[in-house]
Amino acid sequence: MTEREDFLAWVESALYTAERALHDGDAGPRRALWSQEEPVSVLGAWRNAFGLEEVAALFTHLERSFSHCTSYAFELQAYDVSDSGDTAYTVGLEHISTSVDGVPRTFSLRATQVYRREGGRWRVAHRHGDTVTAPGAEG
Numbered sequence: 001m002t003e004r005e006d007f008l009a010w011v012e013s014a015l016y017t018a019e020r021a022l023h024d025g026d027a028g029p030r031r032a033l034w035s036q037e038e039p040v041s042v043l044g045a046w047r048n049a050f051g052l053e054e055v056a057a058l059f060t061h062l063e064r065s066f067s068h069c070t071s072y073a074f075e076l077q078a079y080d081v082s083d084s085g086d087t088a089y090t091v092g093l094e095h096i097s098t099s100v101d102g103v104p105r106t107f108s109l110r111a112t113q114v115y116r117r118e119g120g121r122w123r124v125a126h127r128h129g130d131t132v133t134a135p136g137a138e139g
Helices: 003-022 028-033 052-065
Strands: 041-043 048-050 066-081 087-100 103-118 121-132
Touching: 003 028, 003 052, 003 066, 003 087, 003 121, 028 052, 028 121, 041 052, 048 052, 052 066, 066 103, 087 121
Parallel strands: 041 121
Antiparallel strands: 041 048, 066 087, 087 103, 103 121
16 A cells, blocks of 8 residues: 555544544544644634644534534545655545534535654644635635
Protein backbone atom coordinates (compact mmCIF):
# COMPACT_ATOMS: atom_id res chain seq x y z
CA MET A 1 0.00 0.00 0.00
CA THR A 2 1.38 3.45 -0.90
CA GLU A 3 1.65 6.32 1.60
CA ARG A 4 -1.36 8.00 -0.08
CA GLU A 5 -3.47 4.83 0.03
CA ASP A 6 -2.54 4.23 3.67
CA PHE A 7 -3.43 7.82 4.58
CA LEU A 8 -6.75 7.67 2.69
CA ALA A 9 -7.67 4.42 4.44
CA TRP A 10 -7.03 6.15 7.80
CA VAL A 11 -9.16 9.16 6.77
CA GLU A 12 -12.02 6.89 5.69
CA SER A 13 -11.92 4.80 8.86
CA ALA A 14 -10.46 6.28 12.06
CA LEU A 15 -10.95 9.93 11.16
CA TYR A 16 -14.50 9.36 9.89
CA THR A 17 -15.41 7.45 13.06
CA ALA A 18 -13.97 10.20 15.28
CA GLU A 19 -15.87 12.98 13.53
CA ARG A 20 -19.13 11.05 13.61
CA ALA A 21 -18.67 10.40 17.34
CA LEU A 22 -17.98 14.09 18.02
CA HIS A 23 -21.26 15.07 16.40
CA ASP A 24 -22.97 12.47 18.60
CA GLY A 25 -21.54 14.06 21.75
CA ASP A 26 -18.31 12.07 22.23
CA ALA A 27 -15.05 13.93 21.59
CA GLY A 28 -12.91 11.06 22.91
CA PRO A 29 -12.14 9.54 19.50
CA ARG A 30 -11.31 13.00 18.08
CA ARG A 31 -9.00 13.76 21.01
CA ALA A 32 -7.22 10.45 20.39
CA LEU A 33 -6.41 11.46 16.80
CA TRP A 34 -5.22 14.98 17.52
CA SER A 35 -1.61 15.86 18.12
CA GLN A 36 -0.50 16.39 21.68
CA GLU A 37 2.47 18.41 20.44
CA GLU A 38 2.49 22.14 19.70
CA PRO A 39 1.57 23.76 17.46
CA VAL A 40 -2.10 22.80 17.10
CA SER A 41 -4.94 25.07 16.02
CA VAL A 42 -8.56 25.25 14.97
CA LEU A 43 -10.13 28.01 12.92
CA GLY A 44 -13.61 26.73 13.49
CA ALA A 45 -17.13 27.19 12.31
CA TRP A 46 -18.17 27.57 15.98
CA ARG A 47 -15.02 29.12 17.51
CA ASN A 48 -11.24 29.26 17.19
CA ALA A 49 -8.59 27.63 19.37
CA PHE A 50 -4.81 27.94 19.45
CA GLY A 51 -2.58 25.61 21.45
CA LEU A 52 -3.21 22.36 23.29
CA GLU A 53 -5.18 23.90 26.17
CA GLU A 54 -7.58 25.87 23.97
CA VAL A 55 -8.07 22.96 21.55
CA ALA A 56 -8.90 20.62 24.46
CA ALA A 57 -11.41 23.17 25.81
CA LEU A 58 -12.98 23.50 22.36
CA PHE A 59 -13.45 19.74 22.09
CA THR A 60 -15.13 19.69 25.50
CA HIS A 61 -17.44 22.52 24.41
CA LEU A 62 -18.32 20.73 21.16
CA GLU A 63 -19.09 17.39 22.80
CA ARG A 64 -21.39 19.16 25.26
CA SER A 65 -23.14 20.98 22.39
CA PHE A 66 -23.63 18.09 19.95
CA SER A 67 -25.91 15.07 20.40
CA HIS A 68 -28.11 12.67 18.49
CA CYS A 69 -26.13 12.59 15.24
CA THR A 70 -28.33 10.99 12.61
CA SER A 71 -26.00 11.51 9.65
CA TYR A 72 -22.37 12.37 9.00
CA ALA A 73 -20.77 12.21 5.56
CA PHE A 74 -17.36 13.46 4.47
CA GLU A 75 -17.13 14.40 0.80
CA LEU A 76 -13.38 14.38 0.18
CA GLN A 77 -12.45 16.82 -2.59
CA ALA A 78 -8.65 16.79 -2.45
CA TYR A 79 -5.86 15.27 -0.39
CA ASP A 80 -2.17 14.60 -0.56
CA VAL A 81 0.75 13.27 1.44
CA SER A 82 4.14 14.98 1.31
CA ASP A 83 7.03 13.24 -0.44
CA SER A 84 8.63 12.68 2.98
CA GLY A 85 5.44 10.96 4.22
CA ASP A 86 5.40 13.09 7.38
CA THR A 87 2.66 15.61 6.52
CA ALA A 88 -0.66 15.49 4.70
CA TYR A 89 -3.83 17.47 4.14
CA THR A 90 -7.49 16.94 3.30
CA VAL A 91 -10.06 19.30 1.84
CA GLY A 92 -13.73 18.42 1.71
CA LEU A 93 -17.30 18.99 2.71
CA GLU A 94 -18.83 17.56 5.87
CA HIS A 95 -22.58 17.01 5.68
CA ILE A 96 -24.04 16.69 9.18
CA SER A 97 -27.42 16.11 10.81
CA THR A 98 -27.18 16.41 14.59
CA SER A 99 -28.64 18.30 17.50
CA VAL A 100 -26.87 21.46 18.63
CA ASP A 101 -27.75 22.39 22.19
CA GLY A 102 -30.78 20.09 21.89
CA VAL A 103 -32.07 21.58 18.63
CA PRO A 104 -31.97 19.33 15.53
CA ARG A 105 -29.87 20.89 12.75
CA THR A 106 -28.62 19.91 9.35
CA PHE A 107 -25.64 21.77 7.91
CA SER A 108 -22.55 21.43 5.75
CA LEU A 109 -19.05 22.56 6.61
CA ARG A 110 -16.09 23.19 4.36
CA ALA A 111 -13.21 21.54 6.18
CA THR A 112 -9.47 21.68 5.57
CA GLN A 113 -7.20 19.72 7.87
CA VAL A 114 -3.43 19.39 8.17
CA TYR A 115 -1.87 16.21 9.55
CA ARG A 116 1.56 15.17 10.71
CA ARG A 117 2.94 11.74 11.41
CA GLU A 118 3.99 11.32 15.05
CA GLY A 119 5.38 8.06 16.33
CA GLY A 120 4.36 6.38 13.07
CA ARG A 121 0.70 7.50 13.37
CA TRP A 122 -1.25 10.25 11.69
CA ARG A 123 -2.32 13.09 13.98
CA VAL A 124 -4.41 16.17 13.21
CA ALA A 125 -2.46 19.39 13.80
CA HIS A 126 -4.77 22.01 12.28
CA ARG A 127 -8.39 22.32 11.22
CA HIS A 128 -10.19 25.07 9.39
CA GLY A 129 -13.95 24.74 9.05
CA ASP A 130 -16.63 27.13 7.95
CA THR A 131 -20.30 26.78 7.16
CA VAL A 132 -21.61 26.44 3.65
CA THR A 133 -24.62 28.74 3.53
CA ALA A 134 -26.42 27.08 0.61
CA PRO A 135 -25.90 23.99 -1.56
CA GLY A 136 -23.08 24.75 -3.97
CA ALA A 137 -22.25 28.04 -2.24
CA GLU A 138 -18.65 29.08 -2.63
CA GLY A 139 -18.81 32.36 -0.75
